[in-house]
Amino acid sequence: MSQDTYCVLGNPVEHSRSPWIHARFAELTGQDLSYGRQRIELGQFAQDIAALQAAQCRGCNVTVPFKFEAAELAQHLSPRAQLAGAANVLSLRADGIHADNTDGIGLVKDIEHNANRPLAGQDVLLIGAGGAAAGVLGPLLDARPARLVVVNRTHAKALDLVARHQTLADRNGCQLEAPPIDQIKGDFAVVINATASSLSGAEVPVPASVLRPGSLALDMMYGPAAQGFLSWAAAHGSQGRDGLGMLVEQAAEAFEIWRGVRPPSAQVLAELRALL
Numbered sequence: 001m002s003q004d005t006y007c008v009l010g011n012p013v014e015h016s017r018s019p020w021i022h023a024r025f026a027e028l029t030g031q032d033l034s035y036g037r038q039r040i041e042l043g044q045f046a047q048d049i050a051a052l053q054a055a056q057c058r059g060c061n062v063t064v065p066f067k068f069e070a071a072e073l074a075q076h077l078s079p080r081a082q083l084a085g086a087a088n089v090l091s092l093r094a095d096g097i098h099a100d101n102t103d104g105i106g107l108v109k110d111i112e113h114n115a116n117r118p119l120a121g122q123d124v125l126l127i128g129a130g131g132a133a134a135g136v137l138g139p140l141l142d143a144r145p146a147r148l149v150v151v152n153r154t155h156a157k158a159l160d161l162v163a164r165h166q167t168l169a170d171r172n173g174c175q176l177e178a179p180p181i182d183q184i185k186g187d188f189a190v191v192i193n194a195t196a197s198s199l200s201g202a203e204v205p206v207p208a209s210v211l212r213p214g215s216l217a218l219d220m221m222y223g224p225a226a227q228g229f230l231s232w233a234a235a236h237g238s239q240g241r242d243g244l245g246m247l248v249e250q251a252a253e254a255f256e257i258w259r260g261v262r263p264p265s266a267q268v269l270a271e272l273r274a275l276l
Contacts, residue, residue, distance in 0.1 A: 002056075003032055003033060003034050004032070004033045004034075004058045005033065005034050005035070005036070005055075005056070005057050005058060006022065006033060006034070006035045006036075006057065006058055006059050006060060006061075006258065007019075007035060007036045007037060007038050007052070007057065007060050007061075008035075008036075008037045008038070008060065008061040008062075008063060009037075009038050009039075009040050009045075009048070009060050009061070009062050009063065009066060010037075010039070010040065010062070010063035010064055010065075010066065011039055011040050011041065011042065011064070011065065011066070012039070012064075013037050013038065013039045013040075013063060014037070014039065015223065015225075016037050016063065017222075017244075017247065017272065018035070018037065018061055018247070018251060019035050019036060019037055020272070020275075021247070021248055021251045021268060021272065022035040022251060022255060023035055024263075024268050024271065024272075025251070025252070025255045025263035025268060028263055028264055028267070028268070029255075029259070029261045029263050031259050031261060033058075033259075038052075038060075040066060042065075045066050045069045045070070045073070046069070046073055049073060049090070049092075049097070052092060053092050053097075057092055058091070058092060058258065059089070059090055059091045059092055059254075059257075059258045060089075060090050060092070061088055061089060061090075061251070061254055062087060062088050062089070062090060063088065064131070064132070064196060065130075065131065065196075066131075067086035067087060067088055067101075067131030067132070067134070067135060068085060068086050068131050068134075070086070070087040070088070070090055070099055071084070071085055071086050071087040071099050071101075073090075073097060073099075074087060074090065074096070074097040074098060074099035075095075075096035075097055075098075076095075076096060076097070076098040076099065077098075077099045077100075078098075078099065078100040078101070080100065080101045080104065080105075080138055080139070081099045081100050081101040083138045083164065083165070083168070084101045084104070084134040084135045084137070084138060085134055085164070086101060086131040086134040086135050087099035087100060087101050087135075088100075088101055088102060088103050088135060088250065088254075089101065089102050089253075089254045089257060091257065091258060100254075100257055101135045102250040102251075102253035102254050102257070103132065103135035103136050103246070103250050104135055104136035104137070104138055104139030104140060105139045105249070105250070105253055106246045106247070106248075106249035106250025106251070106252070106253055107136045107139065107140070107192070107218075107220070107246045107249070107250070108136075108139045108140060108142075108143050109249040109265075110218075110241075110245035110246045110248075110249050111190065111216065111218065112143065113266075114245045114249070114266070114269065115216060115218075115239075115241055115245070117189075117190065117216050119140065119143035119144070119145050119190065120143060120144045120145065121144070121145065121146050122145045122146060122188075122189040122190060123145065123146060123147045123148075123149075123186065123187070123188045123189050123190075124140060124145045124147070124148045124149070124188060124189070124190045124191075124192065125148075125149050125151070125184070125188040125190070125191045125192065125206070125210055126140065126148065126149070126150045126151075126192050126194060127151055127152070127191070127192065127193045127194060127195055127205060127206055128152055128193065128194035128195035128196075129150060129152035129154070129157035129158040129160070129161045130152075130157070130194070130195070130196070132194040132195075132220055133150065133152075133161065133194035133195075134161055136192070136194065136220075137150065137161060137165050138165060138168060140192075141165060141168050141169050141172050141174055141176070142168070142172060144172050144173065144174060145174055145190075146174065146175065147174065147175040147176075147177070148169070148174055148175070148176050148177075149176075149177045149178070149179065149184065149188070150162050150176070150177070150178045151178070151179065151180075151181040151184055151205075151206065152178075152181065152195075153181055153195075153205060155178070155180050155181065158178040158181075159178045161178070162176055162177070162178040181205060181206065184206060184207070184209075184210055186210075187209065187210055187211060187212045187215070188210055188211070188212065188215060189212065189215055189216065190215065190216045190217075190218070191206075191210055191211060191215055191216070191217045191218070191233075191238070192218050192220070193217075193218070193219040193220060193221075193229050194220050197228075197229075203228075204228070204229055204232045208232070208235075208236045211233065211236045211237070211238045212238070213237045213238070214237070214238065214239060215233075215238040215239065216238070216239050216241060217229065217230070217232075217233035217238045217239065217240050217241070218240075218241040218242070218243070218246075219240075219241075219242055219243060220243040220246060221242065221243050222242040222243045222244040222247060223242070223244075223276070226242040226243060230242060244269065244272060244273065244276075245269055248265050248268055248269040248272060249265050249269075251265075252265035252268075
């Protein structure tokens, strides 16, 4: 019987640690599978997914910049993928493509459990309104912060994202706002960078006044890509954190969707940090 195959898709994708993470999950849970990485050229996402289906691939993780396309392509969307309008997990099944989004639950677990920062009742700033931000906003709201502010260089995108999540915010008693990026009021216990500014080496798109002493400042990127944001946070007395914990936690959620087994994410995160 042939081994089940999975992969991570993106552009760029060469730096991805997902193959190592899923191989370790498989080893620790006794699952027989292989997991690779595949670079997708812009405009080729649908064709490459069709090729993976033809090759009997069982599922894939989707990273920048294809999360919106992944949701649009799927025939079946989980409630959280539907709310986000973006997907980072595809299951390729006989009845079609099933899409889910584990980014948000992975981020919340990393903040609350690994970084030991409860979000309930806190003020949170989310920078960005692309696929990464869309994937995490719902689960962040479900963690019941007092106030959650979304800012983006293109203000209209932030407004759209907030409008889509307003009902959920109201249900959770959270004040949800999307001011222009140059009109942010107050400071925040948690600041999350969901933009690709780190990848391009661009400056942090918000002023340091958004930080409090001891704020948690988390960049969803990891490795060298996150360093600029982490240095900025440290220079202003905040606790910087990269996206490695989020990566492992969202991967654990995906692994459970695919295999029905919960891998030991805390152990694998500790091993990966030691490795890097």
